[in-house]
C-alpha cells in the first residue's frame with residue numbers, strides 16, 4: 001500500500017499552488033471581477049484560462065491526445081484539492097462542475113465520432129456543457145425510476161417532451177447530456193442523449209435563484225416540447241441511461257470531493273492565520289486548548305475525507321464503479337466542508353461573518369454539497385444496502 005505522491009505529481013501540484021497564488025488569489029481579492037452571481041466574470045475568466053493553458057495546467061483529467069495532461073483519477077485528486085484553494089480555481093483550469101464530470105463521462109463512453117463533435121470543444125474551452133436529469137415532483141429526483149421526460153423514436157429521430165430543473169450551467173451551456181425515459185422497463189427504461197443549444201424544441205424557463213454563489217450558467221429549469229435528437233446522438237445503447245448516469249455521477253461525485261477538500265483546507269488556512277495573530281486573555285487564540293481542539297477535529301475530518309477520496313479514486317482507476325467508496329467519500333466530505341467552514345467562521349469571530357474573507361462565500365456554497373449528485377441520506381441508503389447484501393465481505397480490501 002503506497003500513500004505518497006510520485007515526484008511528478010508532487011511537482012505538478014506545486015505548480016497549481018503557485019499559479020493560484022500568483023494569478024488567481026489577486027483576482028479573488030478584487031471585487032470588480034465578480035459577476036452578479038458571485039463567480040469570476042466570464043470576461044476575466046477567459047484571460048486567466050489562456051494563461052493556465054500556456055502554463056500547461058489545462059484539463060489535467062483529459063487525455064494528452066485531446067489537449068489534457070492525461071492524469072488518472074488518483075493523480076488528479078491532489079491537483080484538484082490544490083486548485084480549489086481559490087473559489088475561482090477549478091473553472092480556470094477547466095476542472096469545474098459540470099463540465100468536468102461531463103468530459104470524464106464522454107471520454108469514457110462516447111464513440112470517437114461523438115467525442116470529436118461533443119467532447120473536444122468542451123476540452124478546448126470553446127463551449128460549456130450541462131447534465132440534464134433531475135425533474136420537479138412528481139418526476140425524478142433522488143429516485144430516477146420516477147422519470148417522466150420521455151423520448152419517443154420516429155424513424156431515426158427521438159422526440160423529447162418533459163421538464164427538468166436545477167440543471168447547473170444550462171444558461172451558458174452549448175452541449176447537453178440528457179437522460180430521458182424510452183420505455184417502461186424498470187432497469188432498462190432510461191436512455192442518454194446529446195443535444196445542442198441551437199436545436200429547437202426546448203427552452204430555458206428560468207434561472208432558479210439559490211442561496212449560494214453560483215457556477216457559471218446557474219441552475220436552470222428546462223422545458224422540452226418536441227426536441228428532435230438524431231439516433232446517432234444517443235450515448236451507449238437504448239436502455240443504458242442508468243448506466244450512463246452511474247458512470248457520469250460516480251466520478252463527478254468524487255471530483256466534487258477533491259475540490260471540496262481544497263475549499264475546506266482554505267477555510268482552515270484562514271482560521272489558522274487569524275488565531276495565530278489574535279490575542280485573547282494574555283495569549284494568542286491558538287494557545288487556548290479549546291481552540292486547539294476545534295482545529296484538531298477539523299484537521300482530522302479533512303484527512304479522513306482525503307483518505308476515503310483516494311481509496312475511491314484508486315478503485316475507479318481499477319475500472320470498478322466504486323459505488324460504496326464514492327458514497328462514503330461524498331457523505332464524509334460534504335459534512336467536512338460544512339464543519340471546516342463553520343468552525344473557521346467561529347474562530348475568526350466577527351471577521352468570519354463578514355465579506356472581508358471568502359469564508360461566508362464558502363459557507364453559503366457548502367450547503368449544496370449534501371444535496372447535489374445525490375442527497376447524503378440516499379448515499380447512506382446505498383451503503384446500508386451493500387452492508388445488508390454483502391455482510392462481512394463489505395469490509396474487503398481488494
Ligand SMILES: Cc1cc2nc3c(=O)[nH]c(=O)nc-3n(C[C@H](O)[C@H](O)[C@H](O)COP(=O)(O)OP(=O)(O)OC[C@H]3O[C@@H](n4cnc5c(N)ncnc54)[C@H](O)[C@@H]3O)c2cc1C
Pocket residue numbers: 098130131132133134135140141142143165166167168169219368371372373374375377378381
Ligand atoms: C446546487 C444544485 C445543483 C444541481 N445540479 C444538477 C444538475 O446539473 N443536473 C441534474 O440533473 N440535477 C442537479 N441537481 C439536482 C440534484 O441532483 C437533486 O437535488 C438530488 O438528486 C436530490 O433530488 P431532489 O432535489 O428531487 O430531492 P428529493 O428526491 O425530493 O428528496 C428530498 C430529500 O428527501 C430525503 N430523501 C430522499 N430520498 C431518501 C431516501 N431514500 N431515504 C432517506 N431520505 C431520502 C433527502 O434528505 C433529500 O434531500 C442539483 C441540485 C442542486 C441543489
